[in-house]
Amino acid sequence: MKRVTVLGSTGSIGMSTLDVVRRHPDKYRVYALSAAHNVERMLEQVREFKPEFAVMADAQAAATLRAQLAEAALADVTTHVLTGEQALVDIASAASVDQVMAAIVGAAGLLPTLAAAQSGKRVLLANKESLVMAGPLFMQAVRDGGAELLPIDSEHNAIFQSLPANFAGDFAEHGIEKILLTASGGPFRGYSSEQLQAVTPAQAVAHPNWSMGQKISVDSATLMNKGLELIEACFLFHCQPDDVQVVVHRQSVIHSMVQYCDGSVIAQLGQPDMRTPIAYGMAWPERIEAGVQALDLFAIAQLDFEQPDHQTFPCLQLAARAFQQGGSMPAVLNAANEVAVSAFLAEQIPFHAIPRVIQAVMHSHPLTAIDSLDDVLNADQWARQAAQCCVSERGWLEDSPL
Numbered sequence: 001m002k003r004v005t006v007l008g009s010t011g012s013i014g015m016s017t018l019d020v021v022r023r024h025p026d027k028y029r030v031y032a033l034s035a036a037h038n039v040e041r042m043l044e045q046v047r048e049f050k051p052e053f054a055v056m057a058d059a060q061a062a063a064t065l066r067a068q069l070a071e072a073a074l075a076d077v078t079t080h081v082l083t084g085e086q087a088l089v090d091i092a093s094a095a096s097v098d099q100v101m102a103a104i105v106g107a108a109g110l111l112p113t114l115a116a117a118q119s120g121k122r123v124l125l126a127n128k129e130s131l132v133m134a135g136p137l138f139m140q141a142v143r144d145g146g147a148e149l150l151p152i153d154s155e156h157n158a159i160f161q162s163l164p165a166n167f168a169g170d171f172a173e174h175g176i177e178k179i180l181l182t183a184s185g186g187p188f189r190g191y192s193s194e195q196l197q198a199v200t201p202a203q204a205v206a207h208p209n210w211s212m213g214q215k216i217s218v219d220s221a222t223l224m225n226k227g228l229e230l231i232e233a234c235f236l237f238h239c240q241p242d243d244v245q246v247v248v249h250r251q252s253v254i255h256s257m258v259q260y261c262d263g264s265v266i267a268q269l270g271q272p273d274m275r276t277p278i279a280y281g282m283a284w285p286e287r288i289e290a291g292v293q294a295l296d297l298f299a300i301a302q303l304d305f306e307q308p309d310h311q312t313f314p315c316l317q318l319a320a321r322a323f324q325q326g327g328s329m330p331a332v333l334n335a336a337n338e339v340a341v342s343a344f345l346a347e348q349i350p351f352h353a354i355p356r357v358i359q360a361v362m363h364s365h366p367l368t369a370i371d372s373l374d375d376v377l378n379a380d381q382w383a384r385q386a387a388q389c390c391v392s393e394r395g396w397l398e399d400s401p402l
Helices: 012-023 039-049 059-072 085-093 107-118 129-145 154-162 214-222 224-236 275-283 315-325 329-345 351-364 373-392 394-398
Strands: 002-007 028-035 053-056 080-083 099-102 122-125 148-151 176-183 244-248 254-260 265-269
Touching: 002 012, 002 085, 002 107, 012 028, 012 039, 012 099, 012 275, 028 039, 028 085, 039 053, 039 059, 053 059, 053 085, 059 080, 080 085, 085 107, 099 107, 107 122, 107 129, 107 329, 107 373, 122 129, 122 275, 129 224, 129 329, 129 373, 148 154, 148 224, 148 275, 154 176, 154 224, 154 254, 154 265, 154 275, 176 224, 214 224, 214 329, 214 351, 224 244, 224 315, 224 329, 224 351, 315 329, 315 351, 329 351, 329 373, 351 373
Parallel strands: 002 028, 002 099, 028 053, 053 080, 099 122, 122 148, 176 244
Antiparallel strands: 176 254, 254 265
């Protein structure tokens, strides 16, 4: 019986994780859940899974959840409701926890995910920002803590499945030529720069294949999600951006591939359902039923591939540049993107201004070394302030070159 903490349990990844747990009550037990504000969904999860702890990032949400549980007076629910950053760290590093699903979106997930790695857990990594912001520090924490790091993003999970079982980071040793990282292209695949100027938040969050939260959906629409995944792949698989080729594959059936020197390309295929990589990460090296419908190749009939449009969607190149510059730049890229996406969703800036904000912040950033977590957090804070200034002075964004 494995005890699991789910960070971000009310989001799409968290709910998919709990569905896998629900299907295997003999294998998994929920130790703790966390969420930001969604009291209603958290209350349902607490009633069903009866965790020892429920952590709400928002103090008022925690108070509301605590009151509703007291009012319900459920005899079989003894969940302790907590709030705050330290509570997240505690439920991620508790001695009795075996696995931590790191599914908090954005920089907010860094500290608890890092704590899970430092304490030697099986870290099911869906929070790519932990690697983007603090890749060298995070990977060192995995090594020092004796943690198991299993990628949950469908693409990185597919790469993991397509690599040799004994892969230790040396492409040449295993005859690996390239990683082929697939991308759906998002809802605006084929749009021109002019067409992007008129898109709305509602259009941007309507992903054609995947059910995701608003922030990740916008990242998919700008291709920044693929840029962050490029950085994540470089850290996970010990490679450089030139070793990774992004392939736009609109059906989202092939989740990623590995190309070998003998002409072979090994791919992982499946339905666009996150329960597959989640179940694989939870049960590895075994496989368990995930509730996912089998792939019907006859119904799919056709698989399409094309190159990404770097000119119309420049976020991919911004991410590659940030990784190559190293130091504090990936953290700056991530923070500027989070601020820009929030501003777009709030209708403060147009869609096409998102990469312009990011580029402006990167251009003005004095690159620094990352030797500690404080260095990461300082770079993150600097970039957020700089990005907010760009949003507030948005007039220049309309015509600024990329």
